[in-house]
Amino acid sequence: MASKFQAPRGTFDVLPEQARGRARVQRVAAEVFARAGYEPIATPAFEDTELFVRGVGRSTDIVVKEMFTFEDKGGRSLTLRPEGTAPICRAYLEHGMQKLAQPVKLFYAGPFFRHERPQAGRYRQFHQIGVEAIGTDSPLADAEVIGLLSDLLAELGVPGVELRLGSLGSPESRRGYLEELKAHLRDNEGDLSQDVRERIEINPLRAFDADDVGTQEVMRTAPTIVESLDGEDAEHFAEVRALLDAAGIAYEIDPTLVRGLDYYTRTIFSFVCEGLGAQSEVGGGGRYDGLIEQLGGPPTPAIGWAAGIERILLALGEEDAREGRDAFVAAATDEQRHRALALAAELRNAGLSAEVDLAGRGLKGQLKHADRIGARRVLILDDDGTAQLRDMDSGEQRPVDPGRALEELGA
Numbered sequence: 001m002a003s004k005f006q007a008p009r010g011t012f013d014v015l016p017e018q019a020r021g022r023a024r025v026q027r028v029a030a031e032v033f034a035r036a037g038y039e040p041i042a043t044p045a046f047e048d049t050e051l052f053v054r055g056v057g058r059s060t061d062i063v064v065k066e067m068f069t070f071e072d073k074g075g076r077s078l079t080l081r082p083e084g085t086a087p088i089c090r091a092y093l094e095h096g097m098q099k100l101a102q103p104v105k106l107f108y109a110g111p112f113f114r115h116e117r118p119q120a121g122r123y124r125q126f127h128q129i130g131v132e133a134i135g136t137d138s139p140l141a142d143a144e145v146i147g148l149l150s151d152l153l154a155e156l157g158v159p160g161v162e163l164r165l166g167s168l169g170s171p172e173s174r175r176g177y178l179e180e181l182k183a184h185l186r187d188n189e190g191d192l193s194q195d196v197r198e199r200i201e202i203n204p205l206r207a208f209d210a211d212d213v214g215t216q217e218v219m220r221t222a223p224t225i226v227e228s229l230d231g232e233d234a235e236h237f238a239e240v241r242a243l244l245d246a247a248g249i250a251y252e253i254d255p256t257l258v259r260g261l262d263y264y265t266r267t268i269f270s271f272v273c274e275g276l277g278a279q280s281e282v283g284g285g286g287r288y289d290g291l292i293e294q295l296g297g298p299p300t301p302a303i304g305w306a307a308g309i310e311r312i313l314l315a316l317g318e319e320d321a322r323e324g325r326d327a328f329v330a331a332a333t334d335e336q337r338h339r340a341l342a343l344a345a346e347l348r349n350a351g352l353s354a355e356v357d358l359a360g361r362g363l364k365g366q367l368k369h370a371d372r373i374g375a376r377r378v379l380i381l382d383d384d385g386t387a388q389l390r391d392m393d394s395g396e397q398r399p400v401d402p403g404r405a406l407e408e409l410g411a
């Protein structure tokens with residue numbers, strides 16, 4: 001009878017054949033990060049709701065619509081983490097990491113939760129890998145973390161990746177810019193879609209994403225935030241660009257780039273992969289120079305990013321791959337089964353991958369099974385103390401001394 005239970009909407013099981021591709025992404029990421037001196041950190045799957053309300057922003061889609069929030073038995077409001085930056089800043093303050101040599105360079109991987117409408121590349125439980133460099137406003141850090149994501153995607157072989165770069169400036173200069181933008185929209189109100197017109201005061205940036213021709217025409221002459229950067233913000237952005245140029249990292253300035261979290265200041269970036277369709281961003285991030293102060297800490301500039309593991313796997317279009325086995329130890333008769341098990345253990349101890357039959361198959365069934373699991377060679381143990389080594393690619397079989405099995409199999 002089919003089970004009446006299914007994984008909840010927007011979630012999925014990671015089956016063994018899919019787990020391998022995921023493990024590779026995490027392993028390569030950990031290697032790339034470790035080579036640059038980033039250290040692993042893990043924070044809880046849930047936090048005080050207020051951390052995200054204050055950190056991510058009260059009016060963001062994430063906080064308004066997408067959080068899995070619940071009350072615990074003590075009446076505290078908790079939320080399954082929708083993102084990792086606010087929790088890491090919380091941990092940075094809680095453990096006094098501002099006393100360490102700065103910046104503190106961290107990386108993480110794990111599940112995150114957002115109540116979004118599920119579609120390809122968008123889930124309610126998804127997985128991110130990410131880095132944060134906390135305690136520096138140097139453009140060198142911007143270039144370094146952007147370079148890490150660029151290197152990681154290249155090393156994994158993700159095709160067709162493009163980097164979009166922007167800068168939001170400081171909160172003050174952004175406020176000034178938004179007033180300018182609103183004025184431009186109001187001056188051209190008659191040509192805007194109703195949707196955009198109604199949101200001039202609430203979210204004028206949204207006009208840059210509009211589909212209708214009238215709004216697009218108005219936006220062609222709209223002021224952009226990148227052009228309106230002044231003083232130190234403009235210098236900082238110029239320096240980040242020069243460092244990326246020097247490192248040979250290609251990017252496109254996207255003056256309309258916006259991100260769905262309120263904590264960003266100055267540099268923001270997004271790595272997109274056109275092959276992904278609607279959910280085209282594999283990873284992105286930026287500076288959040290005011291976040292730690294907003295959470296009650298001292299002024300502490302920082303930058304980081306996160307990438308979606310599912311999006312990376314989709315972009316790689318990876319087939320669910322099974323790894324082969326070095327050897328299968330077959331028993332020609334039941335009497336040889338315990339010897340087969342002992343020999344397989346010996347091979348494993350010597351670092352080879354080896355399996356034996358655990359299901360009572362006859363010799364023919366064992367050979368078939370060895371083929372199914374991708375064993376490259378099968379050692380067949382006979383009753384008279386002899387053994388045969390079969391090469392599964394060529395089908396060739398020759399007698400070998402079972403006492404020399406390890407050497408024969410190249411252990």
Ligand code: HAM
Pocket residue numbers: 082083084085114116121122123124125126127128130131132259260261281282283284285286287288303304305306307308309310311
């Ligand atoms: P984010 O842009 O919200 O940033 O998410 C980063 C990445 O997570 C996205 O580019 C995407 O690949 C993946 N992602 C987000 N939502 C979903 C979803 N529902 N299903 C599948 N994948 C998803 C942050 O979370 C920031 N904390 C990044 C950051 C770190 N900024 C500074 N430091």
